[in-house]
Structure formats: C-alpha cells, structure tokens
Amino acid sequence: MPLSSFQKYKYNSICYSILAFYLFLTLPVNANVTEQLENNTNKKYILVLNSYNKGYKWTDNEVQGIEDAFSNDQGVILHIEYMDTKVSNDEHHFSTLKNLYQYKYKSFKFDAIISTDDDALKFLRQYRSDLFPYNPSVIFCGVNNFNKNKISGFNNVTGVTEANDFVSNIELILKLHPKLKKLYVINDKLTTGKSLKLSFNNSISQYLDRLDVIYLQDLSMQQLKKKVSELTNDSVVFYLSFFQDTDGHTYTPKEAIPQISKSASVPIYGSVDYMLEYGIVGGMLKNSYNQGQIAAKLTKKILNGTHVNDVPVVLNSPNQYMFDYKQLQRFDLSQSQLPKDFVLINEPQTFYYKYKYIIFMVLAIFITLLIYIQILLSNIRKRVRAEKCAEKRLLALLGHK
Numbered sequence: 001m002p003l004s005s006f007q008k009y010k011y012n013s014i015c016y017s018i019l020a021f022y023l024f025l026t027l028p029v030n031a032n033v034t035e036q037l038e039n040n041t042n043k044k045y046i047l048v049l050n051s052y053n054k055g056y057k058w059t060d061n062e063v064q065g066i067e068d069a070f071s072n073d074q075g076v077i078l079h080i081e082y083m084d085t086k087v088s089n090d091e092h093h094f095s096t097l098k099n100l101y102q103y104k105y106k107s108f109k110f111d112a113i114i115s116t117d118d119d120a121l122k123f124l125r126q127y128r129s130d131l132f133p134y135n136p137s138v139i140f141c142g143v144n145n146f147n148k149n150k151i152s153g154f155n156n157v158t159g160v161t162e163a164n165d166f167v168s169n170i171e172l173i174l175k176l177h178p179k180l181k182k183l184y185v186i187n188d189k190l191t192t193g194k195s196l197k198l199s200f201n202n203s204i205s206q207y208l209d210r211l212d213v214i215y216l217q218d219l220s221m222q223q224l225k226k227k228v229s230e231l232t233n234d235s236v237v238f239y240l241s242f243f244q245d246t247d248g249h250t251y252t253p254k255e256a257i258p259q260i261s262k263s264a265s266v267p268i269y270g271s272v273d274y275m276l277e278y279g280i281v282g283g284m285l286k287n288s289y290n291q292g293q294i295a296a297k298l299t300k301k302i303l304n305g306t307h308v309n310d311v312p313v314v315l316n317s318p319n320q321y322m323f324d325y326k327q328l329q330r331f332d333l334s335q336s337q338l339p340k341d342f343v344l345i346n347e348p349q350t351f352y353y354k355y356k357y358i359i360f361m362v363l364a365i366f367i368t369l370l371i372y373i374q375i376l377l378s379n380i381r382k383r384v385r386a387e388k389c390a391e392k393r394l395l396a397l398l399g400h401k
Helices: 005-040 057-069 091-104 118-131 166-176 191-207 221-229 253-263 273-278 288-303 325-330 351-400
Strands: 044-050 076-082 112-116 137-144 157-162 182-186 212-216 235-239 282-285 320-324 343-345
Touching: 044 057, 044 118, 057 076, 057 112, 057 137, 057 273, 057 288, 091 118, 112 118, 112 288, 118 137, 137 288, 157 288, 166 191, 166 235, 166 282, 182 191, 182 221, 212 221, 221 253, 235 253, 253 273, 273 282, 273 288, 273 320, 320 325
Parallel strands: 044 076, 044 112, 112 137, 137 157, 182 212, 182 235, 320 343
Antiparallel strands: 282 320
C-alpha cells in the first residue's frame, strides 16, 4: 500500500533522526581515530637489520645497545630483522630476503635503517633502492676493515667502524707477563680466520724479536685441548677464531672457548667482548654494546634534523679494556697491574669485597684516633707526675724552712 505524503515525511524524519544519533555516538570514536593518525605522524620508525642471528652474543649486545639508547624515546618504533648469514650468505639467500622484505614492508616507510655488521651493509647497498625507493638514511655498525670503497656510490650513509686493536693486547700481555717467550695463537682456516690472521701478523711483526708466535691450527678440538694443557709458564694463548676444527666439527664461541679455557694451563686472551664470560682473561676488546650505542646516537642526530651527510663516520672503534675477575684470580694476576678505566666482570658480591676500601679507611681512622688518645693519656700522666713531683719539692722546701 503506497505511503501518504505525511507518512513519507514521518518515515524520513525517523531515518534522519536515527542517522544523526548514530553520527553523534560515533563522533568521539572518529575524533580518537583522527587523533591517533595525527599522533602516528610524530612517530619514527627504524629498521634494525642484523647480519647474524638472535642468540649470537655479539649481535645480541649490539641490539641491546640500540634498544637501551632509544628506551626513553616513546615515539621511536624499532623493527628488528635477522639475516642469519652465518648459516647462509650466498646471493640466493640475499635475493630471497629481498623478496621477503619487499612483501613485508611494502606499505611501510622507515625514517632510518640501522645495519649491524658487514653482510647487512652489503645487502642494503645492493637492494635499498628496490626495497625502499624513498632512500632512508643507513647507519651501520660492526663493519670490519672499513674504507670508503665500502660505501662508494652508496649515498645517505654513515656509521661506526669495528677494528681489532692487537697492538694494545700484545703490549698488555707483555706487561702482565714480563717473562713471556711464546705466544700461542688459536685460529681456524675459515674466511674470517684467514682475515684475522693477516691482520694479526701485521700487528705482531714489531714484536717478533721478543716473542715466538706459534699458531694452533690444523687441529681437532681434542688435540687443541691437549696442546693448551701442556704449555709452560713462559707462554700465554691468544684466541682469534675457532669456528671449525680439522675434523669438520663446528663450534660457536660459547661452545669452544669454555672447553679450551678449562683445559689451558696458562692464561687465554682475546679481542672481542663476547669471549669474556666464556673463559678468557680479557684484553682490549671490541665492544659490541658500544657499537650499537654509537649507531643509535648517530641515528638520533639524523632523526633530530641533522642531514646524514653532515654526520661523519666514526673511525675509532669503541674498544675497551675488559677483564674477568675469576680468570685474574685463577692465574694470580693483580688488578693493580691493569690499565686504567677497565671493566671487570664476575666480581664477588660480598660485603667485605664491595666495601673493603671504606672498611680500611674506617679502620685507619679508628687506629689513628686510638694512637692519638694514647698520646694524650700519656701526656696527662706525665703532667700529673710532674705536678706531684713539684708539689713534693715545694712541701720539702717549706718543711725545711
């Protein structure tokens, strides 16, 4: 039955009223959505692209340094990826990752990319324009043997380099072991091992008139453990790399170093911070946490408006003297001989160890006060005796008169 004009008017009025009521109810929600969108424009998105895998101590420390640097920046959102190139780093692996990231981040726009270690920088140099055509700044850390060729033709990039300081380590070893004659160097023949050996040989050349340098390579793990267990007191060990033995068995540093350290009859030194808690005495170590921290600080400058081309590459690797208290005690090495500004791990947490200097100071003050009191009491006794003697003499004189 057709509606009358009045019924149509009434029906439309009801519909408009319902629509108005709905818009009224949804207005706060729409306002919130608008506000969230406005807030999102103030957020900064950073991709952290790691060459290696989560669980590898070096990478974990780099990421921790980055995360800690941004911990108070609520507007910074980190997206963390792991390329796992210690498992595979051929061109097929790279192109597969490129396709994955291209799909995953096709609707994303990063304000900056932090890359850790060499493979991630190599990957970005090859694929950044395909993945991120808006050309975000790249800030690298942990790059070995840096030179300008590594970033030639690759714009909007800066970072912090990573370098071993073998000379400082040799100087440290000679200071702590003045009777040293033989330096045994643990190394493998993988790509990294060959590169490390070349660099180490260049650094050690000036000391060859004072030291015999013997490489422990072409050995199985069992042979290596036996060898280090038989070394004499005029020897120490320097750990370069041992990811694979001659039997083809592979080892992570977490697996290899504790076994070798436990067997060793002499101290073992190294050059990378992740080795420290596994059984080396210490040394001038590449500091992975500091690598991440510095890369994050450079990124902050860029996010705050400084152009990436005005942020120079940090060429001084942020290495640091670091030592393990347990290993120092094991080989009777005194902390007083160590360089200034060192980091020490595994210190005892006893009350005496933590506050021994305060305890010694309080005891020294207490003993000084006791001595001072004794001196005062002695002087008082002498004065009393003198007064009594004077009184007796006076009485004697008066009695005589």
